[in-house]
Amino acid sequence: MPLTANEIRDALAGIVGSDGIVTDTEKMGAWLDEPRKRFHQTASAIVTPPSVEAVQKVMAWANQNHVGIVPQGGNTGLVGAQVPLSGREVILSLHKLDRIRSINAGAGVMTAEAGVILENAHRAAEAEGAMFPLWLASQGSARIGGVLSSNAGGVNVLAYGNARELTMGVEAVLADGRLYQGLNALKKDNTGYDLKDLLVGAEGTLGIITAASLKLYPLPQDYETAIVNVASPDAALELFQLMRERVGSRLNAFELIPWIGLDIQLRHGMLDKDPTASASPWYALIELTRMAGTEPGALQSALEVAFDKTLISDAVMAEALADRTRMWAFREQMSECQSREGASIKHDVSVPIAAVPALIAEGSAAAEKFAPGIRPVPFGHMGDGNIHFNFSMPVGADPKAFMAEYDEAMHEIIYEVVLKLGGSVSAEHGIGQLKTELLRQVKDPVALEMMRAIKTALDPNGILNPGKLLG
Template identity: 75%
Template structure:
């Protein structure tokens, strides 16, 4: 017989103590509502384990009682992997596992528990004159476990890689409660399957990550940051190639944003002033790191060469930390400002870098044919081909009516272009419950069979984040 919610709460309270369980619906609300507010299901309970041993105890209990459990970090995910799907699951919040266990500067590693907030990981690394380079807009609330489970990207992927590439090893509780002790920091270890890479990006469907050994890097002495005025994505691609030739691996970030995004932020009062050099159809936000002993001015010299080649129209360089902060705020506030402008239809997609201009051109044309007056707002990581291809409702449109009429149609149009160009329908946000049906449509059938076999082997009772990622 399935346990009732009351039985679940009582048994978990006996296991964890009163401070380790939330059973009242109102108190659970913050764990159930994700940033986009697209999913609305209750949970049987929320657990707050204070140790790895308590996580193991919860998982053993869940396995014995066939109760679905959902690992949750900072609840910043955008595809619903971290919130209930069925309404009877138990959420396992990792927030209390928030210690930095160790930092080894010589080895270039930091071991952090799953509940460590990304911003705190940054501070811990910087206290040792190093950096942990995973950087994204939700760093004040996103937690290490969730970032690894979704294989988060961010703006420094170009130079440092995504979460999987920044992870040396993981510790994880498996579906039967056993602890996988994989916190090694070896750069070379050919002793079998790379189980770390299997768990990172699995969205909690194969195990619950409780800690990770992460790569840290020497702290740059300085950054050169510029906001460059460009004609469009074609010019951005040519400029990116020039910068890679001249600057190489010191090129940290190359982000593109259309003028409409800047106009929205100025209109909504989200910027105290225009950070650009003047009105332009598009902008490229570029950042280069300079290590100790390095020669300053690499970005300036490259931008001057771009001017000579007529690749750019204008540019402004950050002359202070305030300037740099303002430029990055312009980029990082793009998603937030769209919510202030009404309903928006969003796509986290990637294509080969050379195909980005074609994706944007064809995608905008398709959207404008479907919905005259729609406002295209494509922006993001030009340097790795990951574009957040978003569309805001026409001015004056009724949000619910706009979404009801165009959400599905626009997804179909954009995804058709992405797949035709050899791209991915999920670049860095994951699958969760939002894209699970889409995954079944686009994923190689053999790959899906392999994924199901792995899930069955590691979670035979199907208790770990049931119904997420893997098509039913």
């Protein structure tokens, strides 16, 4: 007989004390309400262990009693991975494990606990003259354990890689409560399977990350940032290649944004001033890092070449920090701004970089044919081949009727184009509960079997984030 919610609460309170558990329905809301408000389930309890040892005791108990555990960091995930599926699970919040255990800027490594807020990790690194280069719009709430477990990307992947590439080692509590001590700081370690790479990106289905050793980089002296006008995604692709040739690994970000994004933000008063030079069907936000001892001007001279080659028609360079902040606000508000225009259908997809123009052209054409008046809003990390391929409802449409009629079918249309171009149906947001069925349909069957075998070996009772990722 499965334990009742009351039995679960009593047992957990006995392990973590009454300070370590939340059961009041209203208070639990902060852990249950996820950003896109798509998933609505309750939980038996929220447990907030204050130490790694307490996490081990909770897991050992949950494993013996077959109680599902949903690990949670900042609750900013976009695919419902961090909230319960059945309503019987316990949410294990890591927010009390929030210490930076050590920082060595010279060696380029910082050890942070799972509950450290990403922005605090940035500050801690900067205080030592170093940089942890994983930047997301959710960095004020997202926590290291969640960022790693969702293998988050963000705006700096081009230069520094995603969470997996920024992690040197992890410490994790396994389903049965054992502690995996993998906090190494080795650039080279050729001793078998890469367990760190399994745990990072596992969405909490293989273990509870309690701490991680993270790569640090020298803090740039400055940034050179510009928004340029490009006629099309094809021109943007050529410009991207030119930038890579001219500035190499200093190219920090190359983000593509359509005119409609600017129009929406200006109409809804989301920007105090237009950050672009003039009207254009497409914009690219380009940023370079400038390290100590190097001269400024690399971006300007690369853009002059691009102008001569007619790849860009106009440009504005950030002259002061306020300009750079406004340019990035324009980019970061792209996802949020669509909600000001009613309902929207969203896709986080990637294709080989060379196929980005085809993705946008074919996907937009197919969508507009299927739903006349729909407004394509494809934007994002062009330099990573990762486009947030979103669609706003036609002007004046009824949001509920629009979603009911087009949401499901639009996903099929876009994923078909993505798969035809050799892409992925989840570039950086993960699978969670949103895309489990889709993963089953599109992932190589042998890969799925390998993933299931790993899951069964590490979590034989299926208590770690049940129903997520593999379904």
